[in-house]
Amino acid sequence: MRLRSIKTQLIVSVLLVELASAVLGTTLVVLYERHARFRAFDIMLRGRADSLLGAVQDAEDAQDSVMLDGSEINLPHDDIYEVWDENGRVLGHSPAWKIPGGSNVLATSSKQFDKIRVNGTRYRTIQMDGVRVVDPGDKNGGVRRRVTIVYGSPTRPAWKAVWNAVLFYGATSLILVILTGVVMFWLLRRGLAPLDELAAQASGLSVNSWLFAPSDRIRETTELAPLATALETAMQGLERSFKQQHQFVSDATHELKTAVAVIKSSLQLLSMKPRAPSEYQTGLERCQIDCRRIEEIVVKMLTLARVESNMTGTADHSSVLSTNLGQIVKSVVTQLETFAELNRICIEVLVSDAFTLDIEEDELELLCSNLLMNALQHSKAGDVVRVIGRSVGGWLELVISDQGGGIEKEFLPYIFDRFYRNDFSRSRRTGGTGLGLAICRAITNKANGTIELRSTPGSGTTVVVRLHLDRNSCTPTGITAEQIPSNETKSSSC
């Protein structure tokens, strides 16, 4: 594809406009000059014809006729004229008159002004009738003699003047066009330099170099500033999400490779030497446990991807879901009761049945079960895990607290990161994949809520989830463990 340059286009179009106006201007000049010159030419012709009339004198003859005395007047030698009387008798003509006498060639037209061509020279002529009175002192007022004068002057000098003017204006315009073209080229180059700079910087962007730092000149250009800002923002966003993706892929690869390494090593260990049937049996059972972990990671990754992919777009659904928190919590507690009993951990639930939330039922269940399972896993025998649901303003506050070992302050900022497990309490020892809390955060983010984790090492961890209560929800306020309204679920399983 041929590249089109804005600069060239601008220069060409401006030059074309200039050229057109120069041509138009010159044409107008030609018309005006021609008009003015020929007006003056005509006046001059009339003047000369008048003076020629003055040279018509009485002839001293019996018929009282008139004659032309050309010696008295001073007319340009290349002008032509002919004078004849009313009878058509030629009184005289100019010395340059090369036409045979009496042909009356100049009188062919009845127009006052005419153009003729004699011997290849163009003339403009004036035909004028004049009256000469012979013997005006006589008693009957003399004899009136009508004479006709045709006077012509070559038009070449007039045309020459017109063409000189045209040449002058034309050349001036052309020089101006060229001069402005050069100046404009320089100005445009200067003026469009920020655009070139922006293009150069933008072309430097790639998957490996995200840095887009437009110069101050670009930022201060009205037309480019929005583009530069948009590009900068887009690049930053892309870089961030690209890095996140990269991190996620890298983490996921690490997790899956490790999980595969476990299975592979289990199988290889089993096949390294002949073993007793019971050893094979145990080995295969362990392999199945290892496989279950891969399954778990994959399921959780898919869950996370599903929740996160739904995060944008469908968030604004018209129907309110009205998921009952009390029921969900109850069913989650029932699922985890066996685990709690086995580890002799007490679960205390203090959640009203009246709370309904605008959130998918399975997501709320996943959120509750992840958080409760985390709390149970980090509790020791005899501990109490509390689940409290209360409303604060238009918000529901779901608080799940344990009395476990807690989490060191330095790990808290990363606790919701995917695959984060540098912290002991989240290490594989407890069977965690490092995705549970990431899923919880994705769910609360999707529901426009917040999740927060407070922990004091040694005295336990508290997770606070804040979610919007929907319109149908009754909002009994100020519920604490001490004052329990009648309509709420209070259950303990120890």
Added chain:
Amino acid sequence: MRILLVEDEVRLAENVAAALREIPGYAVDCASDGQIGASLASNRCYDLIILDLMLPLLDGQGVLRKLRADSDLTPVLILTARGEATSIIELLNTGADDYLAKPFDLGELIARSKALIRRGKGVAHPLLRLSDVELDTLQQSVTRAGHLIDLTPMEYHILEYLMHRPKVIVSKRELLEHLYDYNWEHHSNVIEAHVSNLRRKLDWGATEPSIETLRGRGYRLSLREQPRG
């Protein structure tokens, strides 16, 4: 030989430790985080350290840096699940001797471990030869003057350790440290029995005694390297 395995992935650590104990018969200590790993490594009784990169508390690279800063020359084999070239270059430059990417082959891990231990002791070939005694570290077999000698695993390991350090007096404690994991003190009086059995088996029908006992100091191979040619 005694190996320190630093790996937080419990099942993987179990499998690797089991394989190393079963096949080459090494003593294996396991550490589940970087700090425990670094503190165990500071005992300097290991012939090889197998180190995972992603570890809680102190990562593999940190452990490695600490080791090398303390001028610990123990060979280190890195296990990594990430394949980035830069991190491997960085690891080797930090002082790692070799690396294996997860998921790895247990057989390869064992072979590499053997090679690293061998190199760490200045031996290039898996076949050790001293006088008329030949020890094949791959087959774990011993011959003297061409006759195959049937040794128990512990007897073999003692001989292998001694063969790696000819002419050096090896104390009973050193043998214990390198051949047993954690609770080697429980085994403190078995070494003498093993050495005595080993000596009896090696010297049967031979003119030259193979192992001399230096009372209160330890054991030394009395075999001499055969002059070449």
